[in-house]
Amino acid sequence: MRIQERANELRAQGVDIIGLGTGEPDFDTPEHIKDAAHAAARAGLTKYPPTAGTGELKCAIREKLARENGFDYAADEIIVSSGAKQVLFNAFMATLNPGDEVIVPAPYWGVYKDIVRICGGVPKVLLSGADSGFRVSAAAIEEAITPRTRWLVLNAPSNPSGAAYGAADLGGIVGVLDRHRHVWLLSDDIYEHIVYEPGAYAHALDLNPDLGGRTLLVNGVSKAYAMTGWRIGYGAGPAALIGAMVAVQGHITSGASSIGQAAAVAALNGPQDHIPEWRDAFRRRRDRVVSLLNQAEGIECLSPEGAFYVFPSCAGTNGKKTPDGKVLSSDVDFCQYLLDAVGVATVPGSDFGVGDHFRISYAYAQASLHEACTRIMRACGALS
Ligand SMILES: Cc1ncc(COP(=O)(O)O)c(C=O)c1O
Structure with a gap:
């Protein structure tokens, strides 16, 4: 600052x-997305939207997750928020008791640490350096886990290092999560489309789909569609978690902008070239x-x-x-x-x-x- x-x-x-x-x-932002926002405003989509997100956008997100990622989510397993940042806030606010720990690999996007603190949690920072390509090891994560650990945050490709985890590195981390079943995974996938060497990027849910029962996917349209100002992000995870996050969101924003959500539908359903x-x-x-x-x-x-x-x-x-x-x-x-x-x-x-x-x-x-x-x-x- x-x-x-x-x-x-x-x-x-x-x-x-x-x-x-x-x-x-x-x-x-591509023109067809802006056009969809105009059309939504003209069509009167100007009232409070459902707190968890409009049916159209939740459907577009489910289809996107199925089409691009091969993940299957039901409507009550999706939340739309005012940016991915609010998804993170909702998740930590809904799940952290005072003193609960969240493992945050560094270099990190500072927001994780600060939101964890705001929500009463304790960030446990794991340092990594250029020698490991800015990736934390499975062993370091395992060592950091305590009975108070609630979440492991993974963000790949990463802000700020651009580092991603390939299947070999991530396999080790998934193994750790298998052994420590009280730890949930928060996978921030917002840069998933900006990967230069496809083999360098793997997703934990591809390696072990069973992790889906305690994983929150965090994503949004900010980066892939140049829509940072529209403030639309989304989360996908188990219905009980999403329900608690919706309850939090109901008291903070009442849900994301209806016009922004209409634009995000056009982004996810429209051309991707x-x-x-x-x-x-x-x-x-x-x-x-x-x-x-x-x-x-x-x-x-x-x-x-x-x-x-x-x-x-x-x-x-x-x-x-x-x-x-x-x-x-x-x-x-x-x-x-x-x-x-x-x-x-x-x-x-x-x-x-x-x-x-x-x-x-x-x-x-x-x-x-x-x-x-x-x-x-x-x-x-x-x-x-
Ligand atoms: C790693 C990461 N996650 C999430 C976000 C937030 O995106 P949004 O604009 O959807 O709040 C950013 C924005 O810089 C980011 O770098």
Whole structure:
């Protein structure tokens, strides 16, 4: 937030800032989806929708899960919320007693940890690094499990690292869940369509469908359909869990926007050909960004399996001096330096639980990415 505020301040002063901080596709919502929203508004779909989601959208979600994932869910096993974020909130609010533990692998999307805390739970963070491709091991998860463990959160491809789990790694984790039946799985699949090496991505429910009885799938239309502003996400899981989540939601938002839900029906039921096109564009951007960043002194960047983020190490810049004479000692210093010296806004890794790294979203036009990476190379080259 500090970096973002500083970026806005500098922009307001007329400084040329390239912001690579935001986690949303730069593409526009496809036209047929916008048309469906117009039509819904004109047709009078402007009243309170059912709390759990409209029948049409729940049906479209069930069909999507069957068609794309091979998963079979009934209508009372689906909830529609105001973004995937609210699905997470509903789930933790509905299930955590004070002191219950939730295992959150790091680097993590900070929201998991904070929502767990808001709901009275205790996040148990498991660190991973570039040496393991930012994947936590089954053994580390097993060691972290206690009688108080309620959930394991898995997000693949990951925000912020882009890491995914292949069948071999995930098989071990599924084995752990088999042995510890009081632990539920929260599988955040929001980046499922942005996977560059299909073999690098497996889903726990494919490896063990029986886990479905204690798994919550979290997904939404934000990333795959460039609909971050429409605020529609969904969850799929056992009816008792979904029922409790609907009860929570009833007192928070009364359900997601009726117009947004109509748009999401068009997204899920309509043409899907933009998905591979966008994925190819993201892949080209990833390749370019990784190659440029690895030419910057002090930066090391893995090539991630998916999502639209890279999570490079800036450890090699620690202890170096900026042209202004400031000695860098952390990822926060480094990101601040990038912003002040060359006008590139990124997010420090410590926001994601892993210091000495920073996150770049490459959901931006190639020209901006090229310019931003060139500036980063220049900034790194100016350190002594
Ligand atoms: C891992 C992850 N899950 C969920 C979300 C939230 O998506 P939504 O816009 O549906 O709330 C995000 C958004 O950045 C994300 O990165």
